[in-house]
Amino acid sequence: MGSTATTTVPTNGELMEALAAVGAAYFQDFAAAASRHGLSSSQAKALGAVQEPVPMRALAGRLGCDASNVTGIVDRLESLGLAHREAAAGDRRVKIVVITEQGREILGLIRGEMIRTHQAIGTMTDEQRVALHSVCVQVLPVLSGRTAP
Amino acid sequence: MGSTATTTVPTNGELMEALAAVGAAYFQDFAAAASRHGLSSSQAKALGAVQEPVPMRALAGRLGCDASNVTGIVDRLESLGLAHREAAAGDRRVKIVVITEQGREILGLIRGEMIRTHQAIGTMTDEQRVALHSVCVQVLPVLSGRTAP
DNA sequence: CTCAAAGCTTGAGTTACTGAAGCACTCGGT
DNA sequence: ACCGAGTGCTTCAGTAACTCAAGCTTTGAG
Numbered sequence: 001m002g003s004t005a006t007t008t009v010p011t012n013g014e015l016m017e018a019l020a021a022v023g024a025a026y027f028q029d030f031a032a033a034a035s036r037h038g039l040s041s042s043q044a045k046a047l048g049a050v051q052e053p054v055p056m057r058a059l060a061g062r063l064g065c066d067a068s069n070v071t072g073i074v075d076r077l078e079s080l081g082l083a084h085r086e087a088a089a090g091d092r093r094v095k096i097v098v099i100t101e102q103g104r105e106i107l108g109l110i111r112g113e114m115i116r117t118h119q120a121i122g123t124m125t126d127e128q129r130v131a132l133h134s135v136c137v138q139v140l141p142v143l144s145g146r147t148a149p
Numbered sequence: 150m151g152s153t154a155t156t157t158v159p160t161n162g163e164l165m166e167a168l169a170a171v172g173a174a175y176f177q178d179f180a181a182a183a184s185r186h187g188l189s190s191s192q193a194k195a196l197g198a199v200q201e202p203v204p205m206r207a208l209a210g211r212l213g214c215d216a217s218n219v220t221g222i223v224d225r226l227e228s229l230g231l232a233h234r235e236a237a238a239g240d241r242r243v244k245i246v247v248i249t250e251q252g253r254e255i256l257g258l259i260r261g262e263m264i265r266t267h268q269a270i271g272t273m274t275d276e277q278r279v280a281l282h283s284v285c286v287q288v289l290p291v292l293s294g295r296t297a298p
Numbered sequence: 299c300t301c302a303a304a305g306c307t308t309g310a311g312t313t314a315c316t317g318a319a320g321c322a323c324t325c326g327g328t
Numbered sequence: 329a330c331c332g333a334g335t336g337c338t339t340c341a342g343t344a345a346c347t348c349a350a351g352c353t354t355t356g357a358g
Binding site for chain 4: 299300302304305306307308311312313315316317318320321322323324325327328
């Protein structure tokens with residue numbers, strides 16, 4: 001164990017605690033920005049997950065919740081004019097959620113208005129950005145359970 | 150140590166996308182582990198926020214939601230025997246939430262069972278851990294809006 | 299002492315979420 | 329062709345999360 005010198009390697013617990021705190025703060029920034037545009041965080045999250053067309057079932061997978069739940073969320077997005085359902089060519093059971101122009105616009109506004117997050121990124125050096133991004137990319141397949149089919 | 154020509158600095162958008170994906174995956178791992186112990190993610194999050202005693206109002210602040218909401222969450226934690234309310238010495242309006250032994254135990258189990266997160270951390274080198282932890286610590290005050298009194 | 303303000307709870311109302319049916323459709327087997 | 333199993337979406341309870349507006353108790357300042 002003992003790497004001493006200047007930098008001490010954090011324990012798993014410390015790392016998890018730090019990750020949780022950052023994740024929570026990021027999420028609150030996101031939710032606040034969404035709410036300024038009249039969207040709940042679930043709705044905004046769903047909007048972000050349909051930047052390209054996605055079937056209902058797959059959307060449920062991306063959001064990590066039951067399909068029956070997605071019905072309601074998409075209902076509300078649709079009634080706000082931010083997305084709409086389309087019939088899938090080739091399988092008439094499937095309905096595909098497509099984001100509208102207005103939806104894309106609002107999504108852009110929300111992302112642009114996450115000021116705390118932008119400030120946080122602003123405090124990073126180029127090296128830190130590169131390192132952080134590469135860690136994220138490296139870790140994501142493991143963390144989301146998509147470890148090679 | 151020089152960064153080679155292969156490392157391109159990610160754009161803010163790329164970084165945000167990566168952070169969002171990692172954050173979401175982390176959260177799902179957390180929610181899944183909590184649910185195995187019969188807790189919703191809100192309840193588990195609240196449990197993690199009361200490792201030391203916290204007044205209701207302050208807890209609402211930590212969770213980023215309305216105080217009236219916390220009443221219900223703590224009600225459920227209390228009925229599960231994972232936390233309880235205590236009167237505050239010195240101000241009889243205040244009720245302080247205190248975690249029980251059983252609560253601490255379950256919290257430990259949940260954290261231990263976040264296997265994807267542990268696997269993800271397991272793929273990191275010591276250098277990556279140090280770098281990630283220091284970025285988190287650096288960024289947290291900005292991200293959570295606590296920029297020096 | 300009085301009154302404004304702080305801390306918690308209650309009540310009404312919306313959304314998020316789950317699990318169990320239910321309907322519509324697809325596809326493989328006979 | 330047809331039947332039956334399986335898939336994709338919705339509907340229907342029922343619970344939890346969340347917000348806002350009132351309400352109650354207690355505090356502290358004038």
